[in-house]
Amino acid sequence: MSPFSKLCAVLCFAAIVPACAHKPAATHPAAIITSKPAPIDPVTQPVPMPNPTPTPEVVTEPAPTYTPEPVTSPVPVEPVIEVPLPAGYSNLAAWRASNPLPALLAFRKSCEKFYSRDPQAFLNPNLPQYGQYRDWETACFSADYVQDDADGARLFFEQFFTPVALSTSETGEGLLTGYYEPEISVRRRPDAVYSEPILGKPYQEANQTLSREKISPAIAPVIAFGKPIDVFFMQIQGSGQIVFDDGQKMRAAYAAHNSKPYKSIGAVLIRRGEMTKDEASKQSIEAWMQRSGPLATRALMNENPRYIFFAAEAVPAGEGPRGAMGVPLIAQGSMAIDPRYHPYGALLWLDTTLPQSGGDYIGQEAGLLVSAQDTGSAIKGPLRGDLFFGSGFDAGDRAGVMKHKARFTMLLPIGLAMRRMPTN
Secondary structure, three states: OOHHHHHHHHHHHHOOOOOOOOOOOOOOHHHOOOOOOOOOOOOOOOOOOOOOOOOOOOOOOOOOOOOOOOOOOOOOOOOOEEEEOOOHHHHOOOOOOOOOHHHHHHHHHHHHHHOOOOOOOEOOOOOHHHOEHHHHHHHHHHHOOOOOOHHHHHHHHHHHEEEEEEEOOOOOOEEEEEEEEOEEEEEOOOOOOOOEEEEOOOOOHHHHHOOHHHOOOOOOOEEEEEOHHHHHHHHHHOOEEEEEOOOOEEEEEEEEEOOOOOOOHHHHHHHHOOOOOOOOOHHHHHHHHHHHOHHHHHHHHOOOOOOEEEEEEOOOOOOOOEOOOOOEOOOOOEEEOOOOOOOOOOEEEEEEEEOOOOOOOOOEEEEEEEEEEEOOOOOOOOOEEEEEEEEOHHHHHHHOOOEEEEEEEEEEEHHHHHHHOOOO
């Protein structure tokens, strides 16, 4: 987008959006988007008066550089039916009561990635309904000038996006689960309680594919030691915050896995008859481990062949772990999806049921807007999502009981949606 086009977008947006809060008002928009080179714009920047005897000068605009496109995801197996909602946002029952601010914060993170892509490229060539990066450019630029509250975020999405319902030939409902970033206590040296090592990537690449029971500190650097139950569930989540006894906090970020398949230990306990399908949850599995003791717990954990290696990182204030898109996740603003059906950065509205507290298996009907910024081995299909609940114990308690039906609606940039709507 040219600087003149950007200026027009901001002037138009100023007429419909309240005062800006995300960026200082004194800073001109052209100085903010540093990832995209821009020439001097005579509309927004003063042009020096020429000298009486000017020296000829040739000014060449630097060509923009873009990062290579991600590896194309496999072609979708199951076709998805798109149904434009004729009533727009009024057809989303919980839209007015929702808080789309987390989605706005997540969308800004997605836009940071979009800026580095070729505007002519599709978000995913196999998913043309989501358009090219240039289709999202005006909304991305304008998102930085939205007031950081629910009303400002809601008005922004209403002005720049159109809801389009999703279904398959079989159903209009999908499944929404939850995940989180655990916060666990750790020690620098092992003892009787903190005995499970949190390991970095193995020294030798050949050892990275060992089975879970053969992996030990002999093959990889130790980041810290935690309780076996805590470390195991942190591996299931893929990352976590670790807190030492002196108060120091770090992030154990996902680094690699051992290329073995993931197997649910909850399914193992159900098959054994030790709990029912309705009872299976993080909390009930932890309770079983505490009742059964360390030997039975170790045997159960070994039923899951997959092992996760971590990397120690700092914990920036307010930022979650990085998802598969490469941006920090936002609590209840980011979701893991199957990238065969939705590109990273896509906006999805969910009509679903959300737990209000830990142990709330029933939950309350709700709606929320999220950005697709992560994926997971168990997230398969067009109407399947895994909602990021945030970090810490409360997020874990709610994510552990999140398993409800959901209706999916994608939000497309208005210009793109209009081009895709039937003409008759």
